[in-house]
Structure formats: C-alpha cells, structure tokens
Amino acid sequence: MKAELSPRRQVFLYGLLCILLIPFVFPTWWMVTSSVKPISDIFAFPPQLLPESYDWTTYSKVFELQPFVKQYWNSAYIAALVTIGTMVVSSMAGYAFARIKFPFANAIFMVVLLGLLIPSEVTIVPLFQMFLKAGMVNTHWPLILVPIFGAPSVFATFVMRQFFIALPVELEEAARVDGLGRFKIFRKIALPLARPALASVAIFTFLHSWNLYLEPIVFLSSADKFTLPQALTQYTDAYGGPMWNIQLAAATLTALPVLIVFIIAQKQFVEGLAHTGLKG
Amino acid sequence: MAVVQQTARPEGRSSSSFWTVARRDSLAGFLFIAPQLIGITLFVLIPLCLVFWYSLHEWNVLANTFTYTGLANYQMLLEDTSLPSVLGATAIFSAGLVIFNLSLALLLAVLLNQKLAGITIFRTLFFSPVVVSLVAWTIVWGFLLQKNGGINGVLLVFGIDGPNWLREPVTAMISVIVVQVFKNVGLNMILFLAALQGVPNELYEAARIDGAPRFKQFRRITLPLISPTILLTSIITIVGSLQVFAQIAVLTQGGPGLTTTVLVYYLYQQAFQFHFFGYGSTLSIMLFVIVAVLTFAQWQMRKRIVFYES
Numbered sequence: 001m002k003a004e005l006s007p008r009r010q011v012f013l014y015g016l017l018c019i020l021l022i023p024f025v026f027p028t029w030w031m032v033t034s035s036v037k038p039i040s041d042i043f044a045f046p047p048q049l050l051p052e053s054y055d056w057t058t059y060s061k062v063f064e065l066q067p068f069v070k071q072y073w074n075s076a077y078i079a080a081l082v083t084i085g086t087m088v089v090s091s092m093a094g095y096a097f098a099r100i101k102f103p104f105a106n107a108i109f110m111v112v113l114l115g116l117l118i119p120s121e122v123t124i125v126p127l128f129q130m131f132l133k134a135g136m137v138n139t140h141w142p143l144i145l146v147p148i149f150g151a152p153s154v155f156a157t158f159v160m161r162q163f164f165i166a167l168p169v170e171l172e173e174a175a176r177v178d179g180l181g182r183f184k185i186f187r188k189i190a191l192p193l194a195r196p197a198l199a200s201v202a203i204f205t206f207l208h209s210w211n212l213y214l215e216p217i218v219f220l221s222s223a224d225k226f227t228l229p230q231a232l233t234q235y236t237d238a239y240g241g242p243m244w245n246i247q248l249a250a251a252t253l254t255a256l257p258v259l260i261v262f263i264i265a266q267k268q269f270v271e272g273l274a275h276t277g278l279k280g
Numbered sequence: 281m282a283v284v285q286q287t288a289r290p291e292g293r294s295s296s297s298f299w300t301v302a303r304r305d306s307l308a309g310f311l312f313i314a315p316q317l318i319g320i321t322l323f324v325l326i327p328l329c330l331v332f333w334y335s336l337h338e339w340n341v342l343a344n345t346f347t348y349t350g351l352a353n354y355q356m357l358l359e360d361t362s363l364p365s366v367l368g369a370t371a372i373f374s375a376g377l378v379i380f381n382l383s384l385a386l387l388l389a390v391l392l393n394q395k396l397a398g399i400t401i402f403r404t405l406f407f408s409p410v411v412v413s414l415v416a417w418t419i420v421w422g423f424l425l426q427k428n429g430g431i432n433g434v435l436l437v438f439g440i441d442g443p444n445w446l447r448e449p450v451t452a453m454i455s456v457i458v459v460q461v462f463k464n465v466g467l468n469m470i471l472f473l474a475a476l477q478g479v480p481n482e483l484y485e486a487a488r489i490d491g492a493p494r495f496k497q498f499r500r501i502t503l504p505l506i507s508p509t510i511l512l513t514s515i516i517t518i519v520g521s522l523q524v525f526a527q528i529a530v531l532t533q534g535g536p537g538l539t540t541t542v543l544v545y546y547l548y549q550q551a552f553q554f555h556f557f558g559y560g561s562t563l564s565i566m567l568f569v570i571v572a573v574l575t576f577a578q579w580q581m582r583k584r585i586v587f588y589e590s
Contacts, residue, residue, distance in 0.1 A: 005395060025405055105309065121525065123323070125331055125561050127323065128551075150322070211414040213525060228413065248420060251419050251420060262411040
C-alpha cells in the first residue's frame with residue numbers, strides 16, 4: 001500500500017483530502033471570523049468567508065456581560081489541579097499494580113477497573129446528594145475531587161500500569177539490592193522513565209476537565225462559580241435566544257489557547273492520545 | 281514503618297524480621313493504591329449502591345419525603361410512555377454515531393497512510409477538533425445549522441433551500457450525530473492509522489504478485505489484521521455515545537419533541553429539572569445495565585470476529 005503514487009493519483013488524493021477537511025477546519029474558521037462580524041452581518045447572504053466590516057466590541061461585551069475572567073480562571077485552575085492530582089494518584093496506583101506484590105492485588109485491580117465500566121452519568125444523582133449533604137454544592141470541590149480520585153482517574157491508572165509493565169525491571173531491581181526503599185525507587189527511577197505516559201495522562205485529563213459539562217451544570221448555580229463550557233451558553237438575549245457573535249467570541253477565547261498549544265506540540269498530543277486510546 | 285523497626289530491634293533478630301521484604305512490599309503496595317482505592321469506594325462503589333437504593337424509593341424533594349416503594353419505579357419504567365421514544369432515539373443515535381464514526385475514521389486512516397508530501401499536516405488538521413473545546417465546537421455548529429445559517433447559505437448559493445436542521449426530527453438527529461462524529465473521529469482515525477502501519481508490507485507485496493485487486497487486498501488482508509483495533513474502537517465509541525450530553529443540551533435540548541432525547545439527557549431532565557430523584561436513579565440503573573451488557577457482548581464477540589490478536 002505504501003508504493004509511490006502516480007502524479008495523477010496524488011492530485012486526486014490531495015483534492016479528496018481537502019474536500020474531506022472542510023467540516024473539520026471550516027467550523028473553527030467560521031467561529032473566529034464570525035466573532036468579529038457586526039450582528040447585522042452574521043447571517044448575511046451570501047456568507048462572508050472574511051468579515052466585510054469588523055466589530056471588536058463583541059470581545060469587550062464577553063467580559064461585560066459575565067464575570068468571564070473569573071470563569072476562565074475557574075476552568076483553568078480546576079483543570080490544572082485535576083491534571084496534577086490525577087498524575088500523582090494514577091502513577092502511584094499504576095506503579096503498585098504493575099510492580100508491587102501485595103495481597104488481593106488482582107481483586108483490588110478488578111474493583112478499580114469497575115470505574116471504567118460505570119459512566120459518571122450513572123452515579124451523578126447520588127454524588128449530587130452526597131455533596132449536598134457535605135455542603136459542597138455550588139463549590140468546585142465535586143469537580144476537583146471526583147475526577148482525581150473517582151472513575152475518571154481509573155483510565156489514567158490503567159494507562160500508567162500498562163506503561164510500567166512494559167518497562168524493563170532490571171534498573172529497579174539493582175536499586176533494591178542497593179537498599180533503596182519502594183517509594184524512592186518509584187520517585188527516582190520509575191517515574192522519570194514514565195514521562196511519555198505521564199504526558200499522555202496529562203493531556204487527556206486536561207481535555208476531559210476542560211470539556212466537562214454535565215457536572216458543572218448539576219453542581220454549580222452562581223455565575224461567578226461557572227466554568228467555561230457552562231458560561232458560553234449563558235450569553236443570551238432577553239428571550240433566551242443566543243447572542244451569536246458574543247457567544248462565538250467567548251467560544252474563540254475558550255478554544256484558541258488549547259488549539260495553539262496543540263499546533264505547537266501536535267506530535268505529543270496525537271501520539272499521546274493514540275497510545276492510550278482515549279474514549280470519545 | 282521506621283518506628284516499628286526501632287522498637288523491635290532491641291528484642292533481637294527474630295522479631296525485627298517481622299518486616300520482611302514481602303511485608304514491606306505489601307504495606308508499600310497498599311499505601312500506593314490507597315488514594316485511588318478510597319476514591320473508588322467513595323465516588324463509585326458507594327454511589328452505585330446508593331443509586332440502587334434510591335431507585336427503590338419515592339423521593340419528593342419539595343415535601344422532603346423519602347419513602348420505600350419497592351419496585352414501583354421499575355414498574356414506572358414499563359409504563360412510561362416517553363421511554364420507548366427515548367430508547368429509540370438512544371439506539372438510533374448510538375448506531376448512527378458508531379457506523380459513521382468508524383467508517384469515516386477508517387477511510388481517513390487509509391488515505392493518510394499513503395506516501396504523500398505534507399501528509400502530517402492533514403493528520404494534524406483532521407485531528408484538531410479533538411482539542412477544540414466541546415461546547416465551543418457545538419455552539420459554532422449550532423450557529424452553522426440555523427435556518428439562515430452558514431450551511432443553508434452555502435446551499436442557497438447552489439439554489440437549494442435547506443431545511444431548518446435542528447427543528448425537524450430527521451435532520452435534528454442527523455445533525456447531532458454528525459457534529460459529534462466530526463468532533464472526535466480524529467481519535468479513532470489515529471488508532472486505525474497506527475494499526476494500518478502495523479500491517480506487514482510483505483503481505484501486500486505477496487497479494488500483488490498473486491494479482492489480487494486493491495479492494496480484495498483491503499478486505500482479505502487489512503480488515504482481518506486490524507480487527508482488534510476495530511473492536512476496541514467500537515467498544516470505546518459505543519460506550520462514549522451513550523454518554524453524549526453537552527451536544528444534545530446545547531443543540532436541540534432533546535427536541536423537536538423527544539426525537540433527540542437520549543437516555544442520559546432524559547435522566548438529567550427527570551432528576552435535575554423535574555427533581556424525580558427516585559425515578560432518575562432507576563434510569564441510571566438502566567443506563568448502567570445497558571453499558572455493562574454492551575461491553576460484555578462486544579468482549580465476547582472478540583472470540584468470534586477478531587481474527588488476530590497481538
């Protein structure tokens with residue numbers, strides 16, 4: 001299949017790829033360009049691929065209508081905490097399941113894997129009641145604690161375990177003979193070697209937290225607590241209809257930073273996510 | 281650990297040997313998994329028991345009553361006149377999503393597996409929606425799919441009067457499927473691409489010498505060899521499709537009528553909009569059973585369908 005293609009086939013292939021690319025790339029283009037169109041042009045016919053006149057006030061309105069800076073900060077710090085927390089919890093658990101012999105290890109691993117089988121939507125009702133009793137509704141605690149310790153981190157643990165199993169054990173055994181304790185071996189030898197797996201875990205955990213939608217709308221009720229996905233849908237007029245250009249401006253501000261990081265580090269992203277088979 | 285060792289030491293060798301390598305390892309193992317195990321107990325196992333317990337109760341939030349009603353909520357499942365359309369919508373959505381997602385992913389992977397200059401740029405671009413914020417992606421598609429939106433604008437240039445995509449039953453369902461597929465198909469594409477690159481080139485060369493046409497090579501060599509990946513991606517995609525919530529909430533709110541009200545969205549409405557926590561819990565149990573049965577069934581299929589396992 002990897003044979004050199006004839007020039008004719010190459011042209012055909014490029015054409016086909018470009019057509020297929022439209023629904024993948026055009027929406028992002030349309031989001032960015034429409035966000036600076038005045039409201040009168042936003043549904044203009046024929047569609048304007050480039051704005052004919054610019055209205056930059058959409059961006060200032062994003063910040064006027066809602067505490068957008070606060071909401072941005074909420075999403076960012078929650079995603080950062082969840083990412084770091086998940087890396088710690090999953091690398092430790094993954095290492096133990098891969099390397100350390102302890103009683104009931106297999107049985108416990110099976111119980112932990114149950115977390116993969118149970119979509120978080122199944123447990124959302126009791127989780128809401130538990131956090132309500134603990135006085136943590138309308139705080140960020142549920143969005144931080146559940147992903148780090150609950151079902152979402154199980155997948156990360158599984159990825160880390162698979163990685164450690166594939167890692168040669170000799171270095172660690174030599175360190176053990178030298179009298180190093182388990183924690184030191186993990187910290188000084190195994191963990192530095194696990195950087196690629198940790199990078200994958202970091203990427204998919206960050207994206208998962210950044211995109212979370214059901215949990216925020218269940219747990220949070222005041223605008224200054226909202227996370228970005230929830231905030232984006234709140235730019236509506238008096239009749240509940242979306243204010244399109246402002247929504248698109250806020251969406252652009254939400255999507256572009258991650259997109260730029262992705263383009264810079266695309267190899268890391270693609271390979272990191274491919275190695276783990278993230279659920280979609 | 282250190283404390284125990286110090287107090288044990290004066291009594292001589294025999295008792296300090298309590299902390300053998302095996303015992304220390306056991307302790308270390310438990311300490312390492314403790315955060316995850318406590319988390320799973322607190323946030324998965326206990327909620328799972330609770331959701332079952334709730335499903336046996338009538339829970340009135342306003343009157344603050346919580347009364348045991350046995351299987352009444354399960355009886356209600358059978359009598360709920362909305363449920364058949366909800367399950368129908370869920371089945372259509374999941375089936376449509378999996379079929380469209382996997383075939384598009386495979387097509388893109390085959391195209392990207394060709395020797396062509398600049399192919400990684402295409403790979404990056406096809407993958408890019410995966411990292412675009414989900415709700416941002418959904419909002420811009422919602423914008424494009426308006427009656428006077430971008431898609432109908434383009435259609436009108438060609439003289440076609442497009443439908444009001446999100447307000448008509450059939451097109452609304454197609455829209456939510458398509459929006460979700462374009463968002464995440466890049467992941468499956470990358471998995472397929474990795475699998476395709478793992479197929480040994482000699483097999484194709486042998487087939488070419490035997491004069492097998494390209495399509496036959498694909499059916500007889502490629503498909504069987506990548507069948508483990510097809511199985512894996514189909515499990516991931518089906519289970520993922522049952523969890524789709526944000527797209528429905530933003531694009532159609534389950535409408536028009538109940539045509540795009542999938543099970544998760546219905547569960548959310550019952551529990552958190554109408555405050556029927558008991559019945560919502562029963563629906564949660566149903567979702568759990570469906571996911572478990574599907575996962576188990578697909579895992580069983582592995583033995584029959586998957587030709588080769590690495």
